[in-house]
Each structure stands twice: as structure tokens, then as C-alpha cells.
Amino acid sequence: MIGERVKKYRQEKGMSLTELAERAGVAKSYLSALERNIQQNPSVQFLEKVANELNITIDHLIKDTVEEGESGLDSEWENLVKEAMSSGISKEEFKNFLEFNKWKMKKEDD
Template sequence: MVGDRIKELRTNLNLTINELAHLSQVSKSYISSIERGLQKNPSIKVLKKLAVTLQVPLESIISFGKHEITLDEEWIEPLEEAIDQGLTKEEFHEFLSFFQYKRMKKIDE
């Protein structure tokens, strides 16, 4: 889980949540909710701020279950641009569902 990884990195650097919040400009309560698993989908922008402060690449704190993923700049830049232009998580999930539908339809043909 992302929260577990952030807590691990934070404690490895001997940072308190207060210190991480101050250095990253992310609220203490938000970091706490991520670490406790209450906030399961923090934004890329927040994760990037935390990654910079924790001195690790963004992809090292992003995981889905047991599978680590790698995000390079070719993925991060368009995602950030889409978010800046107002793309919501719900719209992104709808796009993924549509894309999966199109892919399955193409396989059936």
C-alpha cells in the first residue's frame, strides 16, 4: 500500500509526520490519512511532493498490491497535464473502461 511505503521511507529518514508535512507542503492530516490507509488514492501531485521530500523517485512509492510499477516521464507528463486541465479520477476510470471494452471488441473480431 502507498501509505505503508510512505511511512517506511519517512521513518527511514527519521522524519516525523510534522516534519514531512512542513518540508513537502502537504498537510499533516492528509499524510496521516494516507499512511493509515484512509486515503487510498492520493493525487500524483501529492505523491510527487512526498517523493521529492523523501528523496526517492515517484515510482518507488507507487504500488498496486504486491506489484511495483514504473512511471517514466512519458507517463507522468501527460497525466499531470490532464489533471491540470481538469481530468477527474472518475473520468480516467471511465476512459480505462472504454479502452478495455474497445480492446476486447477488437479481439472478438
């Protein structure tokens, strides 16, 4: 069940129900109902918010098992992305870094 997996990952991260709800921007009551299997069909948007805060993919919440590499990234890349996310870097900052790196590589080739 999705709720059981949310609870498992939340507890693994050492987060309280309140903390996850606040950080993900979702209703604590809904999150609690999901974890207790009262609510069983959360929206994709809800799952995205929760998964992002838990630094996992939605697949981890909806599937019993997730095969390594199923995200399309090897484990080293996946860990680097998670580290970047947990460090507080924004998507925009990361995109800017990539653009700068492309520009720098192009300059070196010229």
C-alpha cells in the same frame, strides 16, 4: 499500499509526520490518513511533493519493488543526483552549472 510505503520511507529518513508534511507542503492530516490507509488515492502532485522530500521516485511509493536502473540512471548517477538535491542546490543552479560546463568544453574545443 502507498501509505505504508510513505511511512516506511519517512521513518527510514528519520522524519516525523509533521516534518515531512511541512517540508513537502502538504496537509499533515491528509498525510496521516494516507499512512493509516484511510486515504488511498493520493494525487500525482501530492506524491511528487512527498517523494521529492524523501529523495525517492514516485515509483518507490506506488510499486512494491523498483528495479535498479528503472529510473534510467545507474546507481552512481542516482546517488549523485540525490546528493546534489540534499545539498540544497536548486534546479536552476544545477542547470547553470551544466550550461557553464557546456560553454567551457566548447571553448576548449575551439
